[in-house]
Amino acid sequence: MPELPEIETVKLQLGRVLVGRRFTGVEERSKKTVQGHLDGLVGKKVTGMRRKAKVLLVDVEGDLTLAFHFKMTGQLILDQDGDGKTWRDRIVGGHPTEDYENPMPSKHTRVIFKLDRGTLYFNDQRMFGWVIIDSTLNIEHLAFLKKLGPEPFDIDEKEFTRRMAKSKKPIKLVLMDQEVISGVGNIYANDACWEAKVNPRRAANTLTAKQYADLYKGVIEVLNEGIKYGGASYSDYVNAHGLGGHYQEHFRTYGREGEECLRGDGGIIHKFDLGGRGTYVCPRCQE
DNA sequence: TTAAATGTTTAAAT
DNA sequence: CATTTAAACATTTA
Numbered sequence: 001m002p003e004l005p006e007i008e009t010v011k012l013q014l015g016r017v018l019v020g021r022r023f024t025g026v027e028e029r030s031k032k033t034v035q036g037h038l039d040g041l042v043g044k045k046v047t048g049m050r051r052k053a054k055v056l057l058v059d060v061e062g063d064l065t066l067a068f069h070f071k072m073t074g075q076l077i078l079d080q081d082g083d084g085k086t087w088r089d090r091i092v093g094g095h096p097t098e099d100y101e102n103p104m105p106s107k108h109t110r111v112i113f114k115l116d117r118g119t120l121y122f123n124d125q126r127m128f129g130w131v132i133i134d135s136t137l138n139i140e141h142l143a144f145l146k147k148l149g150p151e152p153f154d155i156d157e158k159e160f161t162r163r164m165a166k167s168k169k170p171i172k173l174v175l176m177d178q179e180v181i182s183g184v185g186n187i188y189a190n191d192a193c194w195e196a197k198v199n200p201r202r203a204a205n206t207l208t209a210k211q212y213a214d215l216y217k218g219v220i221e222v223l224n225e226g227i228k229y230g231g232a233s234y235s236d237y238v239n240a241h242g243l244g245g246h247y248q249e250h251f252r253t254y255g256r257e258g259e260e261c262l263r264g265d266g267g268i269i270h271k272f273d274l275g276g277r278g279t280y281v282c283p284r285c286q287e
Numbered sequence: 288t289t290a291a292a293t294g295t296t297t298a299a300a301t
Numbered sequence: 302c303a304t305t306t307a308a309a310c311a312t313t314t315a
Contacts, residue, residue, distance in 0.1 A: 070293090127310075
């Protein structure tokens with residue numbers, strides 16, 4: 001489920017307990033998920049957690065770093081007592097599914113990290129996600145990370161405008177282009193456009209100065225709100241566990257097809273396809 | 288049975 | 302070259 005706020009939530013919640021733990025074993029269940037040699041982790045402690053856009057970085061003793069990309073359906077589950085059975089001792093993050101409370105490992109478990117206390121499971125239903133282990137330096141020089149644009153938080157309105165206005169593509173696609181700015185995916189792009197009263201189809205170089213400014217503020221606002229609410233999830237598993245993920249209750253447009261616009265302007269949220277992704281607009285305030 | 292799903296890459300078409 | 306469209310990756314669920 002991974003957009004920036006969801007990964008940030010995993011970093012914060014998981015980081016609290018994972019930092020300081022020591023790897024005691026690894027099990028690679030899906031070869032295609034992993035790049036590098038995980039066995040180098042055994043005997044080493046986690047020293048820190050970082051995030052670059054939608055990529056989670058776990059720093060480990062000996063100048064090692066693990067990089068996780070959740071893509072559409074990646075999730076991390078830390079089972080703290082290590083029996084894999086009950087969910088009450090778990091810290092879960094990423095794509096919300098029944099696996100949040102199912103016994104671990106499940107059929108979607110791709111990598112198992114055994115710890116001195118507890119077990120960490122990387123699950124990924126659709127197997128688009130990846131885990132890369134390498135030296136910290138090499139991870140930081142990964143092509144994937146190097147080509148990422150800055151996160152919205154790291155640029156000002158002027159730079160945001162400059163970057164957006166370079167393209168004629170629909171503004172929503174430019175928002176989601178990780179090489180222009182990074183961290184914004186489909187949900188937050190939809191909501192940011194609504195915040196700014198901008199039609200997602202509008203050519204990115206044709207917005208008014210006010211619209212660029214509003215869009216910049218909108219992106220920052222929805223991302224910050226996402227982080228504040230602990231990311232988004234479809235199910236209520238996370239809520240039931242008190243482990244975060246309430247942003248879905250605050251979606252502006254995403255998943256609200258047929259519902260009234262939250263501005264109360266009487267518009268009915270309309271869904272259409274843009275660049276192959278579900279796109280939601282209020283025809284009243286986003287024209 | 289068909290469509291769609293919170294990501295990214297690649298190729299082909301315009 | 303810039304942009305658009307489609308498909309691919311693999312699986313589940315509505």
